[in-house]
Amino acid sequence: MDHIDQIVVLPTGSGKSICYMLPSLLKEGITLVVSPLLALIRDQVLRLNNAGIKSGIIKGGIKKRALIELNSSIKRGETRIIFTTPEALENEENISFFSGINIASIVIDEAHCVSEWGESFRPSYLRLGRFIDRFNSASVTAFTATASERVINKIKQYLYFGRNPHNVVENPDRPNIRYSVIPCISKSIAVQKLIQGEGRPMLIFTRSRKRAEELAGKIFAYLEAFSRSNDRGSVISLNGNFMAIDDVKFYHAGLTGQERESIENWFLNSENGILCATSAYGLGVNKKNVRTVVHYDVPRSVESYLQESGRGGRDGRKASAVMLYSVDDVIFLNGIVSKIEKERYSAIMEYALTDDICRREQLLRYVGWKDRFSCSGCDVCSGEAARSPDGFYEIERFIKRHKKLFSVRGAVQVLKGKSSYDTVRGYLDRFRDFGLFKEWSENNLEEALNSMLQSRCLRVVDRGMFKHKLTSEKKWISWKENLRMFLRSGL
Numbered sequence: 001m002d003h004i005d006q007i008v009v010l011p012t013g014s015g016k017s018i019c020y021m022l023p024s025l026l027k028e029g030i031t032l033v034v035s036p037l038l039a040l041i042r043d044q045v046l047r048l049n050n051a052g053i054k055s056g057i058i059k060g061g062i063k064k065r066a067l068i069e070l071n072s073s074i075k076r077g078e079t080r081i082i083f084t085t086p087e088a089l090e091n092e093e094n095i096s097f098f099s100g101i102n103i104a105s106i107v108i109d110e111a112h113c114v115s116e117w118g119e120s121f122r123p124s125y126l127r128l129g130r131f132i133d134r135f136n137s138a139s140v141t142a143f144t145a146t147a148s149e150r151v152i153n154k155i156k157q158y159l160y161f162g163r164n165p166h167n168v169v170e171n172p173d174r175p176n177i178r179y180s181v182i183p184c185i186s187k188s189i190a191v192q193k194l195i196q197g198e199g200r201p202m203l204i205f206t207r208s209r210k211r212a213e214e215l216a217g218k219i220f221a222y223l224e225a226f227s228r229s230n231d232r233g234s235v236i237s238l239n240g241n242f243m244a245i246d247d248v249k250f251y252h253a254g255l256t257g258q259e260r261e262s263i264e265n266w267f268l269n270s271e272n273g274i275l276c277a278t279s280a281y282g283l284g285v286n287k288k289n290v291r292t293v294v295h296y297d298v299p300r301s302v303e304s305y306l307q308e309s310g311r312g313g314r315d316g317r318k319a320s321a322v323m324l325y326s327v328d329d330v331i332f333l334n335g336i337v338s339k340i341e342k343e344r345y346s347a348i349m350e351y352a353l354t355d356d357i358c359r360r361e362q363l364l365r366y367v368g369w370k371d372r373f374s375c376s377g378c379d380v381c382s383g384e385a386a387r388s389p390d391g392f393y394e395i396e397r398f399i400k401r402h403k404k405l406f407s408v409r410g411a412v413q414v415l416k417g418k419s420s421y422d423t424v425r426g427y428l429d430r431f432r433d434f435g436l437f438k439e440w441s442e443n444n445l446e447e448a449l450n451s452m453l454q455s456r457c458l459r460v461v462d463r464g465m466f467k468h469k470l471t472s473e474k475k476w477i478s479w480k481e482n483l484r485m486f487l488r489s490g491l
Helices: 018-026 038-050 064-075 092-099 123-133 149-160 187-197 209-229 257-269 302-309 327-335 339-353 359-366 392-401 408-416 421-425 442-454 479-490
Strands: 006-009 030-034 055-058 081-084 103-108 139-144 166-169 177-183 202-205 235-238 241-244 248-251 274-277 292-295 319-325 458-460 470-472
Touching: 006 149, 018 030, 018 081, 018 103, 018 139, 038 055, 038 081, 038 257, 055 064, 064 092, 123 149, 139 149, 177 339, 177 359, 187 202, 187 209, 187 292, 187 319, 187 442, 209 248, 209 274, 248 257, 292 302, 302 339, 302 359, 319 339, 327 339, 327 442, 327 479, 339 359, 339 479, 392 408, 392 442, 392 470, 408 421, 408 442, 442 458
Parallel strands: 006 139, 006 166, 030 081, 030 103, 055 081, 103 139, 177 319, 202 274, 202 292, 248 274, 292 319
Antiparallel strands: 235 241, 458 470
């Protein structure tokens, strides 16, 4: 309640929102909450309204009449909290509105975005300090679930302008979450196995809007094929739970407001749904019973990973956080221009590639937690960490056994066990490895072979009588060693 500037770091699901919602009812003046996403704002406003606390929203393009009505509600003492975004605070009309009301507290929710997003694609975050500086009498509190010392220093630099905020830092660990990492040559196969073996509701994060849409389509096709092969109709049983084959959707900022709201409501009430989403869904959305969070693509930083994986198990029950990675994720580093972003991404890639140090220890040490702790669940400590991708050694042995005999297409047909004119004419159906991967689709096998080519564990002969045929490298280097070499070359 005192006028104190603070940076508050509390783990996801620990009740950061109540830390500013409750004081807003007791203080004289308005609490202004700056939030990164409209989806998060809508979720918070819904919760407040359900609790009988009236709040307002100021966003880009708000009508003048709406501002007048909001001002009247504030003067009548009805509205105590206003939510907004960094971009809306750069609008002169909105600035004039705030100058005419008594702001007691300014709250920056998900404050790690100041550094994570402000220095890349949302520069409005870097200018928040100018707005805050207009209201010297207001206390300023920055809340986040994940912040290394570097991020905390950036928050101070961009928000506090010479002020000396008090740091409140709790152990960021979420002991009910089990962390694991899966190396992949076919992420499609990995996702199929996770759908069969892990709990739902399931949230799958992707790096791009296009991939979120494509992945949702692939999962739907897989569930549909599974249903046909088991003669189950539109409802199937996976991992002991029933789900409809169309109980999978995608979510990203490119959808219309109405579409996003519809999907948010669907997932919020879903008991078995699978949502493929970009980070647009990841911040603060309060669905308590997500049992599994999958990162289909490696996120851009450790902070992002802790934030997004923290969407799981907010009800306190056990949850899983699973990260997939392939050679594509290592190559992604080459496209990052900013030195700071390269360093962040390299840190999370090292986490993925390291399979002999506790996952929890790696994450907590990165964000600066130095106190002792015990691991409550990870694949390293349980001895289950995968050293190589599923199918890698079987495919490598197949190519070594049949060097320079098959093209990519030919290898796919033999490994799949596909009976065709080419396989019958060439007596390929008599090979002992014919049908070795009959459970994999041709697309999955092509994905796996291309991944092994990219990681330089295999190569295609480019000249002579064996041109276009697959062979293995002369000097054998493990898949993971190759990826580490790629990672170092990208720095």
